[in-house]
Amino acid sequence: MHNVGFTYPSRDTPTFTGATLQVSLSSRVACVGPNGAGKSTLIKVLTGETEPTEGSCWKHPNLRIAYVAQHAFHHIESHLDKTPNEYIQWRYAVGEDREALKKVTRQETAEDKAARDKIHVIDGIKLKVDKLLSRRKLKKDYEYEVQWQGQGPDTATWLPRDDIVEMGFERLVNELDAKEAARQGLMLRPLTKANVEKHLGLLGLEAEFATHAHMRGLSGGQKVKVVLAACTWNQPHILVMDEPTNYLDRCGAGPAGGGGGVLEFGGGVVIISHHNEFTSALCPEKWTVGGGKVEVTGAPQVNTREKVEFVVQEEVQDAFGNTIKVKGPQKKLSRKEAKAAKKARDARRARGEDVTDSEPEDE
Known part of the structure; x- marks a missing residue:
């Protein structure tokens, strides 16, 4: 606060x-x-x-x-x-x-309703926000999948958190965060x-x-x-x-x-x-x-207690009892390995495949 x-x-x-x-x-x-x-x-x-x-x-x-x-x-x-x-x-x-x-x-306000009526130009197209579908990690922050009014989920756009908040949809962002945290x-x-x-x-x-x-x-x-x-x-x-x-x-x-x-x-x-x-x-x-x-x-007790050790689990169960395999942490690549990985990603892009810069390369 x-x-x-x-x-x-x-x-x-x-x-x-x-x-x-x-x-x-x-x-x-x-x-x-x-x-x-x-x-x-x-x-x-x-x-x-x-x-x-x-x-x-x-x-x-x-x-x-x-x-x-x-x-x-x-x-x-x-x-x-x-x-x-x-x-x-x-x-x-x-x-x-x-x-x-x-x-x-978590309740919709008059400001939220007004924000839904605002027109936003995305890639030259005039659109209005309908709802947020999901989120994903983007470096140190998150980006959110925006569904537009009158459009299907396949036309959704990924936008950074700050952009969506600036558009007037902080409540929607916080609501999705709460759902993901839960x-x-x-x-x-x-x-x-x-x-x-x-x-x-x-x-x-x-x-x-x-x-x-x-x-x-x-x-x-x-x-x-x-x-x-x-x-x-x-x-x-x-x-x-x-x-x-x-x-x-x-x-x-x-x-x-x-x-x-x-x-x-x-x-x-x-x-x-x-x-x-x-x-x-x-x-x-x-x-x-x-x-x-x-x-x-x-005295605020901030970072003064003993360090908590986190153990990487190989699998967890979801709320329905299904077993989910968990990927372990990626090792830090050497300079030579990083260069080779970038070259492989560029080659996959040239073939028309969808590749992100944060995506690990297959062994």
């Missing part, structure tokens, strides 16, 4: 202005301040629940954020006649988290009854309650475990919790339990809380919201 501010439409005074913040995979942040100061509003802007009225927010295109509301049971109150297992399968059955679809940043998380673990039951078990909910009992009959602590299991199913990078002491103690992960569950989470954590003892023990960085400002104190 850079120089971000937010003002409610019904008010003249901004809730906060000039907020410049960052969160990383190693962050442990406490967001504090008096009631009504704007803590929850700040976090909603951070997570994409709400759009800022000034400044800019940026997140990595593949970032996955999990959010647990202050009233944790809000997440499941419309699904009490489902078992925990059925609820998680329902929530992710569309290939991403259904709760993410409710975010303001897909990557869900590919790591098939959405099956057995896998969901195992995941709920890791959160301390036995199979008897995870798969064979409706949520209406669960205790408060068991329901909290369901909420936490559901929001972490797609393996988020950042976990955001609003007043977690209201619900974590019910399942033994709050102040009474030493906050162990928060400490063990492998990604970044942002906590909104009035419980100073709890946050002081867990969070070296503090965001204090009040008086229309956000003050940052403490």
Whole structure:
């Protein structure tokens, strides 16, 4: 977030202005301040629940954020006649988290509709944007496949991210990024009854309650475990919790339990809380919201934790249980090998084949 501010439409005074913040995979942040100061509003802007009225927010295109509301049971109150297992399968059955679809940043605005009516000249042809079909890596960024109104998918055009944003379609870009990020998380673990039951078990909910009992009959602590299991199913990078002491103690992960569950989470954590003892023990960085400002104190935990080692997998499973072979990392070519590879690509182009500069040559 850079120089971000937010003002409610019904008010003249901004809730906060000039907020410049960052969160990383190693962050442990406490967001504090008096009631009504704007803590929850700040976090909603951070997570994409709400759009800022000034400044800019940026997140990595593949970032996955999990959010647990202050009233944790809000997440499941419309699904009490489902078992925990059925609820998680329902929530992710569309290939991403259904709760993410409710975010303001995912809803079409008047500006989006106006952008669709703009005419863009591509290769001398006047066209209007219909939707984005897919994306692919382009050096250090991404480019997106644009389908034009009244045209078929075979006439789609690949355009760089910045070009599409400049055309007024940042929301479409962010929406496709969110779908791809969710897909990557869900590919790591098939959405099956057995896998969901195992995941709920890791959160301390036995199979008897995870798969064979409706949520209406669960205790408060068991329901909290369901909420936490559901929001972490797609393996988020950042976990955001609003007043977690209201619900974590019910399942033994709050102040009474030493906050162990928060400490063990492998990604970044942002906590909104009035419980100073709890946050002081867990969070070296503090965001204090009040008086229309956000003050940052403490030491940001950015790149200070031990290095994470990534192991290249030879195969993974998608959400349907299909096994997919994974290509290993390409070795860096010597100058002589790179020259030979370029010569081979040029020869293939001369034969009329489709070749990209980043394409590896066959052995």
